[in-house]
Amino acid sequence: DTAVSQTPKYLVTQMGNDKSIKCEQNLGHDTMYWYKQDSKKFLKIMFSYNNKELIINETVPNRFSPKSPDKAHLNLHINSLELGDSAVYFCATKGYTGELFFGEGSRLTVL
Amino acid sequence: SQQGEEDPQALSIQEGENATMNCSYKTSINNLQWYRQNSGRGLVHLILIRSNEREKHSGRLRVTLDTSKKSSSLLITASRAADTASYFCATDGKQTSYGKLTFGQGTILTVHP
Helix, strand or coil, rough: CCCCCEEEEEEEECCCCEEEEEEEEEECCEEEEEECCCCCCCEEEEEECCCEEEEEEEECCCCEEEEEEEECCCEEECCCCCHHCCCEEEEEEEECCCEEEEEECCCEEEE | CCCCCEEEEEEEEEEECCCCCCCCECCEEEEEEEEEEECCCCCEEEEEECCCEEEEEECCCCEEEECCEEEEEECCCCCHHHHHHHEEEEEECCCCCCEEEEEECEEEEEEEC
């Protein structure tokens, strides 16, 4: 069983479209994150939820909206996609000693 | 601003050699962590060192932390081709939001067979 799973793995779409990425974890962790990795491999935190509550919201355009329907899921919805949104988006959970468990990533390409 | 910065940006060695990567950071930390990322995959946690620790070992990995210099190093001994990956340091800063880890830009390690 994959501990942190994201879908889809690849997403190619046109500018202006709306898309969602889903994340599910079976580790029982309370805290989940979305990170964005750009083409230079720089990882930047976007959001964090603790037990379905938003606790970190970095300076992210409000076109990005996270949603946590329950403790095991954290989804990311992006409206009006722009070229600069092209990146790899990683979901992660926080373990009991502070380490992060990452999903395999969702590569978004905006044309 | 970016908290952790790795050095070198890229490292190329032969199998069997040791690889050393360095990380510098700017503010006080609770802990510092190292992660590995294979091409096209997610990050995998390697080791966590707390601010009151100076050295930690895990298999072929050795991590040091110097809080006075705000720096850490990751040593991989007897490297293997399978160690080829990007390595990132990440800091859990004392002044940052709950549970926020800030990552450096990584060191790309290539181990030639």
